[in-house]
Amino acid sequence: EKGLMQGKRGLIMGVANDRSIAWGIAKAAHAAGARLGFTYQNDALLKRIRPLAQQVDAEVLEPCDVSDDDSIQAVFDKVEETWGQIDFIVHAIAYADRDELKDTYVRTSREGFLRSLEISCYSFTAVAQRAVPLMSEGGSLLTLTYYGAERVMPHYNVMGVAKAALENSVRYLAADLGNTGIRVNAISAGPIRTLAASGIGDFRYILKWNELNSPLRQNVTIDQVGKAGMYLLSDMSSGVTGEVHHVDSGYHTVGMMAVDNAPQ
Numbered sequence: 001e002k003g004l005m006q007g008k009r010g011l012i013m014g015v016a017n018d019r020s021i022a023w024g025i026a027k028a029a030h031a032a033g034a035r036l037g038f039t040y041q042n043d044a045l046l047k048r049i050r051p052l053a054q055q056v057d058a059e060v061l062e063p064c065d066v067s068d069d070d071s072i073q074a075v076f077d078k079v080e081e082t083w084g085q086i087d088f089i090v091h092a093i094a095y096a097d098r099d100e101l102k103d104t105y106v107r108t109s110r111e112g113f114l115r116s117l118e119i120s121c122y123s124f125t126a127v128a129q130r131a132v133p134l135m136s137e138g139g140s141l142l143t144l145t146y147y148g149a150e151r152v153m154p155h156y157n158v159m160g161v162a163k164a165a166l167e168n169s170v171r172y173l174a175a176d177l178g179n180t181g182i183r184v185n186a187i188s189a190g191p192i193r194t195l196a197a198s199g200i201g202d203f204r205y206i207l208k209w210n211e212l213n214s215p216l217r218q219n220v221t222i223d224q225v226g227k228a229g230m231y232l233l234s235d236m237s238s239g240v241t242g243e244v245h246h247v248d249s250g251y252h253t254v255g256m257m258a259v260d261n262a263p264q
């Protein structure tokens, strides 16, 4: 796919380490010729991210806490100063307090609910607002979601509610920004062992379940999400917006797998 993203400049938000989904997308974008910038949540993460950013010749590396409007604005000021315009943004950010992901949804606290919705849903809208002036030639915004938005998954709880809101915000943003040539889409990734996923109770069981009950009978990798990301970020998907694209080995299509699929 070399050349697919040639000349495109994009900001990758949400790399925590080399297991991050955002890193899978960044590697694919770099391989396809894109120029990249990165944001990281706080200084504690910088020593992990700096070598990754260097590996893909990053041209921007800025802190950004998406719960802080000034912090988001500062990043976009930096992007404008460096590149002027930008072609794509990957938003791979979510947060819920660990306590909210252990037990049942019904116990969700008001504070935990608001925090999760703010970081996991509103931040994408806040980012989109700042992206618009830098995408006067059009662009592509991509966020990450999970099947727990559509159906109940164990312990996903308030994150499922936040992802449902995020998926609908993808559709509203797509409608709002379509006439400016900005496309807005999401990838609904199957479960992947990452830092964020480690907060979800029984995650190993969820991984195993998905492996056994998906048509492809395997879990997806960050590289597979990265490759699918290139479709949504590049002109290959110029006719696509408001879409939630599943990269989940087909798991979401299945009601029940045949008995002969069961482990013997």
Ligand code: NAD
Residues within 6 Å of the ligand: 013, 014, 015, 016, 017, 019, 020, 021, 022, 040, 041, 042, 045, 064, 065, 066, 067, 091, 092, 093, 094, 095, 119, 144, 145, 146, 147, 188, 189, 190, 191, 192, 193, 194, 195, 196, 197
């Ligand atoms: P990850 O831990 O590598 O990435 C999550 C990122 O969110 C981290 O980089 C973290 O720093 C960032 N973040 C959290 N709060 C923030 C804040 N206030 N400001 C700025 N950044 C903040 O885990 P991941 O699994 O790669 O998660 C990336 C995205 O993919 C998330 O939206 C997640 O919900 C989604 N997703 C993950 C899975 C999975 O199974 N891992 C499946 C589907 C979707």
